[in-house]
Amino acid sequence: MSRVTDLQFLTxxxxxxxxxxxxxxxxxxxxxxxxxxxxxxxFRIDVHPVDATERAATRAVLRxxxxxxxxxxxxxxxxxxxxxxxxxxxxxxxxTDGHLTHRDEA
Numbered sequence: 001m002s003r004v005t006d007l008q009f010l011t012x013x014x015x016x017x018x019x020x021x022x023x024x025x026x027x028x029x030x031x032x033x034x035x036x037x038x039x040x041x042x043f044r045i046d047v048h049p050v051d052a053t054e055r056a057a058t059r060a061v062l063r064x065x066x067x068x069x070x071x072x073x074x075x076x077x078x079x080x081x082x083x084x085x086x087x088x089x090x091x092x093x094x095x096t097d098g099h100l101t102h103r104d105e106a
Contacts, residue, residue: 003078005042015048019058019100020066020093022046024077026086043074050095058095065100066093073102
């Protein structure tokens, strides 16, 4: 958790099938003339809102599957080579009809 710079429980309308999102904020020193503040570098995690009727089931899937997968993704990212770490990444967990999938997205 020391490398997680932001953890949010999003509110409002549900996010469709997305239930969890993680992002690696890379230490980009220059981005079209703007510098990246060092405190921004790290992982950002968003827990997405779900319909009230699906919360209990979604919570169980998050605890049993998504959170261990998130831990593995972060662990691999920390050990990744410099090329990976210098590039921003986003990873989403989607729950559709009780089936959890996850993947990196641009």
